[in-house]
Amino acid sequence: MQGISFTAIDFETANNFRASACAVGLTKVRAGVVVEQAAWLMNPLPGYREFHPVNVGIHGITAPQVRNMPDWTGIHGPMMDFIGGDALVGHNVSFEKSVISKANEVCGLPAPALDFHCTLALARQHLALAHYTLSDVVGALELPAFNHHDAGDDARASALIAIELARRNGASSLDALWPPATKAAARMPSYYSAGYTRKLADLPQANTTANPHGPLFGQTIVFSGDMAALPRSEAQDAAAAKGATIANSTTKKVTMVVSAELERGGPPSAKVKRAHERAAAGQDIQVISELQFLRLMAFK
Structure with missing residues (x-):
């Protein structure tokens, strides 16, 4: 696997704003072998520290853990030095891509020219699983x-995951693992693209073995608008895994x-208006x- 060389990346954020990165992890792979790792905590950028x-x-x-840590401006250089010219790999890597984009935008840094590859899309292509969270895929492999x-x-x-698949x-090579045609298709509206609405037959099924005492178990849920923290389809998958x-x-x-409009102060969508109408008519x-x-998702 001489051509399987890349850097895998993962961010954690302090809140639902992508510019609130508080940790980054990096794993460098050369010829299909992990050769180096790095991870840093960071203080979220001013204005995003809640x-x-x-x-x-x-x-x-927590906030006290990172209070004396460098923020994005201090981590960006070492992070980019570690990445070098590598392609970046991540599970639902659109999240990592947006964190880099938004944090750089806040700091006035130029957007780096990076190539991104998604192990979530790769797992969906090669594995037949009920759910494709990072833990699910790691377990299946x-x-x-x-x-x-x-x-x-x-x-x-x-x-x-990338190495094993x-x-x-x-x-x-990475092009053999993620063919260019597949990458082009990934730029089209997909399950994990903003604004994409799944067909009824493609909606995830409720996990009947989830905790029956969880607040989402047994609920029937509609998502309105594009969420800030995660794509709508990922939110649908997560809610279904909780039994919704x-x-x-x-x-x-x-x-x-x-x-998603409630916290942004935007006008209510047709779905929200209809919900209010139904509630006024007595629907629960x-x-x-x-x-x-x-x-609600935080409940086990």
């Missing part, structure tokens, strides 16, 4: 256990509408914000 309880509950990083949401561990897990498929049924429109069966339905949804 640590939301949901995010802290996920990765465990029987890779070493890791501390999920530790940026260093997540970067290494993404690297090992390259081995299984006899790929000797996912719908595309505000029907009589819907019990919850997650509105509520409209919640993205932050409220993320808090």
Whole structure:
């Protein structure tokens, strides 16, 4: 696998703004072998330093831990030196791409010319799983256990996924693993693109083995608008994994509408307006914000 060389990357954020990076993990791969790792905590950029309880509950990083750490302007140089000219690999790597873009934008830094490859898309192409979270894919490939949401561990897990799928498929280069045609197609609207609405048949099925006492179990949920923290389809997958049924429109069966517009002060969408109409008519339905949804997701 001489051509399987890249740097895997993972970020953790303090809140649902992409410019609030508080940790980065990097894993360098050469010829299909992990050769070097690096990870840094960082103080989020000024204006983005609020640590939301949901995010802290996920990765465990708190404001006091990073208060004396360098921020993006101090980490950017060492991070780019580590990456060098490598392509970047990550699980749902569009998140990492947007963190780099937004943080650079806030700091007035130029957007780096980087090539990105997604192990989530790769796993969907080669594995038949109910869910494709990083933990699900690592388990399916029987890779070493890791501390999920530790940026260093997540970067290494993404690297090992790419290496293992390259081995299984006899790929000797990144272009063989992620064919250019596939990358071009990935730029088209897809499950994990902003604004994309899945067809009814493609919606994820509710996980009937999830915790029945969880706040999302048994709910029928519609998502309105594009969330800041994650793509709509990823939010749908996550809610379904908690036992929720996912719908595309505000029907009589819907019990919850997650509105990305609530925290942005935008006008209510047609889905939200319909939910209010149904609630006024007596239907048991509520409209919640993205932050409220993320808090509900934090329940095990």
